Amino acid sequence: MNLEQIHTFLDLCETRSFNRTASRLGVTQSTISGRVQALETALGCKLLERSRAGTELTTEGLRFEPHARAMRNGWTVATQAVKGAGNAAMAMRIGIQHDLLGDQVAQWVKAVQGAVPDTALYVEADYSAQMCADVRDGQLDLAIHYTPKPHPDLHFETLGEVGYVMVSTEGADLSDIRPESYILPNYAPAFSTTHAVLLPTLSMGAVSSGQNAVIRGLLLALGGSTYVLRETARDLERAGLARLVARAPRIEQPVYAAIHLRNRHRGAHRRILRALRAHLAGRSA
Structure with missing residues (x-):
């Protein structure tokens, strides 16, 4: 065998x-x-x-x-354990949803390092389906993502939420938003479902994307309206590039952690999850 x-x-x-x-x-x-x-x-x-x-x-x-x-x-865990940790006591590989990582990778890494200071970290950005598969197969120790992919070997926990808000280069109120210039965001199935319920007339955009950085780039290049992360909206507003849209509902996107079932009670994993919940709570404050 x-x-x-x-x-x-x-x-x-x-x-x-x-x-x-x-x-x-x-x-x-x-x-x-x-x-x-x-x-x-x-x-x-x-x-x-x-x-x-x-x-x-x-x-x-x-x-x-x-x-x-x-x-x-x-076997995968054993081979990972003997590679690349240098003088650290252990090594961990962590995947984070593209939108969550963005240009805030340092804050995420600091949050994890504070929980496991003697651990060598490998951090990458990816999408939910691939990260869940990588955790299942032992290629990642932990994934922070938007869409759980249930599997007998995986354990999921809710870490918190991130908020998306509507911004526009054209109008200041929801009544000003034109469907023909709307950039449709598809960040996750749960986000798209909520968006379709709250804003049915704006759920057929001619251009769409599932990544915050791409949506931001499309907005600046084409003009119009769309949803971006709250932090991105603040930056756009401060720079005078777009405005928050009054009366547009804020859409909350749940954030989950995926770990292998056998690791759900391990001390290092529990400490990291606590630190990440605190980090997300600080972002939402």
Whole structure:
């Protein structure tokens, strides 16, 4: 039994297709079949049943799946632990939603460093789906994001909220906002749903984006109206580039943390989550 076989089995658990798994892993179907056969021989049981209808897990396969995930994650955690920490006691890899990081990366890093001062940190910006997958597979220790992607190996907690407000280069009141020049923000599914309920006539913008920096750039280049983070709105208003729109509702976007289920009670992770809640509360004050 080896990690290549484990990884192949777990990919088949997702695709339920030898053909799709072969394509995703860049090998032939016969290679996939050989890995599965070797794994089944090592375990002494049948893990998968193939038929014209597709591939299904046997009872033994269903029982083995969570153990296989734990084995893969354990190996990833072990390899991460021996890399790149220098003189620090441990290393942690943290992913943060693009909009949250922005130009405030130093504040986020300081918040985490205060919670785990003897830890070497790796911080990157990404999107919710990829970060959840990376936490699940052990590539990240923690993700701070907008949209949880439920999975048996993941644990999610709410950290707080960030506020988005409407700004405009054209009007000062909601009644002045023109749909034809509105830049539609799509920051997260929850945001888009709230936006559609509160502002149905402005939910069909000709131009849209899901990133605060891009939305800001479009607003300055094209003019019009849109939603940006409250901090961005303040900067635009101070610079005389846009105005806050009166009577436009503020939209709150929940922020979540994703950690691997096995880490949900670990001291370092709990300290980081407490520090991040305090950091978000300070941003909202």
